[in-house]
Amino acid sequence: MAEGSRRFTAREAIGLVATGFTELPAPGGTYGPDGPLSWQGYDAARARAAARTGEEESVVCGTATFGTTGAGTAESGRAESGTTDSGTVTAVLVSFEFGFLGGSLGERTGDRLEAAHTYARAHRLPVVSLVATGGSRMQEGMRALVQLQRVARQSALTRAARLPQIAVLRDPTTGGGWATLGAGADVVLALPGAQVGFAGSRVRPPDADPAAYTAEAQLAAGAVDAVVPGHELAGTLARWLRLLGDPSAEPASPPPALGGTELPATGWEAVRQARSPRRPRAQAYLDAYFGHRAAIGGDRCGGTDDGMLCGFGSRARDGRTVAYAAQTGTATRPAGYRTAARLVRLADRLRIPVLTLVDTPGAANDAEAERQGAGAAIADLFTAVAAAETPVTTLLIGEGGSGGALALAAADNTWATPDSYFSVIAPEAAAAILKRGPEEVRSTADQLRIRPQDLVELGVVRGVVGPRPPDRPGRPG
Template identity: 75%
Template sequence: MSENRAVRLSARQFLDLVADPGTFTGLPDPARASAPDGPLGWRGYDASRARAAERTGERESVVVGTACVEGTPAVLIVFEFGYLGGSLGERTGDRLEAAYRHAREHRLPVVPLVATGGSRMQEGMLALSQLQRVARQSALTREAGLPQIAVVRDPTTGGGWATLGAGADVILALPGAQVGFAGSRVRPPDADPAAYTAHAQVAAGSADAVVPLEELRAALGLWLRLLTGPVSAPAAPPDALGAAGLPETGWQAVQRARSPRRPRARAYLDAWFGDRRVALVGDRCGGADPAGMLCGFGERDGHAVAFAAQTGTATRPAGFRTATRLIRLADRLGIPVLTLVDTPGAANDAEAERQGVGAAIAELFGAVAAARTPITTLVVGEGGSGGALALAAPGNTWATPDSYFSVIAPELAAAILKRPPEEVEATAGQLRIRPQDLVELGVVRGIAGHSRP
């Protein structure tokens, strides 16, 4: 199947694709009586709804109920685009509110399967105001500690995208789906259509993954399993994968941490989680740093653990913001967090400043400091200044033998002190950045692979 080809299915067809066979049970319809041709007296509105009902077999633009997905129960909200373009009206709002209320009463995650063109014009502002109603229900569900995982289909635009879609904790998108706030008929004539696609939303950090239709049930089931499974104890620091012996000098610690042969974040995540992990991508502010920060959830010994891992490059503002998003979500769901520190420091180019790197680091410091869920940190390579420290758990940080942590890179320290280049190595020693120095200073609790207190 082409990755750029959109596939449109009815609500019932989509239910058959996503829900485990025989598990879907619809919720009672809270539909109320309405004035002829709706609240605005829009001529022909009743006839339009009757034709939509005959064509689709549905009485509204959403089907709501409970079902299991790969064995995990959830509340499903399935849009029927064939019913007036999946638009939201007052009766739609009734059904959506009922779905969220049921989720909170029964402690179930909410899964909106969205395909909508926006609010229903024939109901005017009464239709648009349903977005506030949905946002309120979503916020209450978030406060209740229940996850919301959206699947955005073709098309997902307007207020449906800006509430049920983009407002979810995790957003999966179907290949080729049109996704964006502006629908195709209301965009500027010179707008680039490529910006309004599922792939573009992932690239911009506004969605987490594009998932092929045939893989959707498995992917959604894994997400639900990880975000609703049993809560585990604090994560233990992973075992060191690289050199076992400790460095003799500070400069040797730097050289070992910078070695291209040293194991990086992906190696640690592979060893610790295997393939039972999913990625959380993007900062929801228009940016992503997939090359510099790996975030997501994985399964370890039958329990979920969130992770945020630097990859050895200078961390971009979007990377810090994505880690903040990850930690706040894990904290709300009560899932422990593992962070892997490995960066020469925060990106310090002009573009990073324009993107608010200082504010992004501050937000991450705040998220780590405020987290109630336990956070465990392992320094696996370079620990470069505040860009590394922001990801480190106070009082629960460990180090590998081939890592270092420093207030500043030795070369920069020597330059600031106006020392000649030949004194860089001695400066590294004076900074006391070796793993064993960090233990002695009380900066880290212990060294992975060595005796622990």
């Protein structure tokens, strides 16, 4: 059995991640004889499940503490809502008991989930769900299925209250539980080897590939942010809760330049510097800017793009949380744009400032990119950045190729490094469009005025950052 795939009880799962737990009072609803459908033997089945598991329902709900004393000292010097100055974080915790009728959702399950979310909103706490469920409860028919609408409503209300939701997918996570509490969370983590998919093992087509219904397959498809071994889960959850619980009205300051400091003399020199294999890429900038960070991955539509790095980090200088979306120098694919839009919208809802790093020759323009909806994905990112109420700061660190780069840039707070350029289109393509020969590419680059200093004069960027750290948020050093 793969690590993490064994079926923890609800209480074992709580003990795996939390340093303290206080169960919430169960709501008062009761069933009539054999439930809403008078399903013969339902009362007896529930009684056997209770005797076997020691639980009265398929979920256990309460408040939990995550982290250890002093664990958050280097990450944040301030205590936010739900965060103590000892480094522990408090959240509402929901843990499924798969041994109770397959962790299925019935009306009384819905009562508990609604009460948990209501408590979270009243006390301004995030919600963590440790999911292990086979779906809706057959013995309650449609009365069970409509609990999915109820759960979705509670999740939407918690989202509207600007409170983060994190899901941990245990084995198995299938059916409506996956399609609401699981896939609908802001951050989705999974245990290795867990069975994850909308279709449970008993209702799939007989020729279905079982490998497609795993945490690892969902990660590859962009539906899961990370597969986390059980021994790392407690620390990972505590880190995520601290990062997502640290709002700020201050914009992120642009990182200092890590490469050359000499401004290019010509447009073509700017292109050569930006394309140099020795120029620092996004990974180096993120490593220098953040003390630690946690990544999100995938567009939730079946795609991933390794050329777009997204997540949240604790700034090395002061421990503040900043969200980031960074291009790595490759042609950005539709999944990358959709992932970045997802990141910006989540940060905006949680009131966390955003840093974007622009570095791409342009959007991927192959046939597959068109089939994956390149235009719509770019438009979605343009809209997410334009509509964001949280401050967005952009640093151009390399190539700024056309709209595929501009979609990630803040309209009024974009900066440039000395070894970067921004162009309406690559000089080679511009020359081709203007029916010029290859010998005119360099002069075309000059005419386009793509050097960092040109961009400042044109009002496209606010300034060129130097090698020293910025003195104030939004100001280069």
